[in-house]
Amino acid sequence: GESVGLHLPTLSVQEGDNSIINCAYSNSASDYFIWYKQESGKGPQFIIDIRSNMDKRQGQRVTVLLNKTVKHLSLQIAATQPGDSAVYFCAENGPNNDMRFGAGTRLTVKP
Amino acid sequence: KAGVTQTPRYLIKTRGQQVTLSCSPISGHRSVSWYQQTPGQGLQFLFEYFSETQRNKGNFPGRFSGRQFSNSRSEMNVSTLELGDSALYLCASSLDPGRGLYFGPGTRLTVT
Numbered sequence: 001g002e003s004v005g006l007h008l009p010t011l012s013v014q015e016g017d018n019s020i021i022n023c024a025y026s027n028s029a030s031d032y033f034i035w036y037k038q039e040s041g042k043g044p045q046f047i048i049d050i051r052s053n054m055d056k057r058q059g060q061r062v063t064v065l066l067n068k069t070v071k072h073l074s075l076q077i078a079a080t081q082p083g084d085s086a087v088y089f090c091a092e093n094g095p096n097n098d099m100r101f102g103a104g105t106r107l108t109v110k111p
Numbered sequence: 112k113a114g115v116t117q118t119p120r121y122l123i124k125t126r127g128q129q130v131t132l133s134c135s136p137i138s139g140h141r142s143v144s145w146y147q148q149t150p151g152q153g154l155q156f157l158f159e160y161f162s163e164t165q166r167n168k169g170n171f172p173g174r175f176s177g178r179q180f181s182n183s184r185s186e187m188n189v190s191t192l193e194l195g196d197s198a199l200y201l202c203a204s205s206l207d208p209g210r211g212l213y214f215g216p217g218t219r220l221t222v223t
């Protein structure tokens with residue numbers, strides 16, 4: 001069936017470096033995508049979203065890129081900080097307006 | 112504006128019992144979704160409610176049910192608990208279906 005998946009389960013970066021977290025989706029009809037951050041013991045936290053009529057959206061230190069041709073979504077975090085250490089999930093909104101999540105990538109920031 | 116709240120935060124039950132979890136959405140949000148999160152399966156969609164009606168349902172057995180009240184608050188119920196139901200149950204609300212989801216802290220259910 002249709003699913004959202006992530007390329008890498010773990011990512012380790014040095015503090016101050018840029019991080020790139022990737023996500024592949026398979027439902028070409030999905031029109032809305034969101035990145036979430038989940039810290040230990042907490043629920044997922046909304047980071048940034050993007051609609052399918054855009055290919056890039058920037059927030060504070062974060063950028064989401066959408067490549068509909070290859071059905072790929074990425075989250076870029078600039079100047080990664082220790083507080084960015086968490087699990088990151090991508091989610092897609094399918095044609096039935098149901099939000100489905102990828103498996104998650106654990107980002108570890110080394111001081 | 113207060114965030115999504117869930118009660119209780121932690122719960123321990125034994126096999127065969129039933130449990131009810133509660134969720135209060137962000138004020139003004141009309142859609143409430145429930146997810147089960149486990150280390151092995153990740154975030155799995157349970158169901159979504161909008162205007163007191165179930166809009167979507169994930170691939171879970173009938174032991175899992177839910178409802179939404181007129182004030183948008185929602186409850187989910189799991190009957191005849193199994194060990195495999197041990198998980199973090201997350202509630203999320205949004206203004207309308209298909210909009211950004213805002214999650215609560217979750218209820219950690221342990222079935223022994």
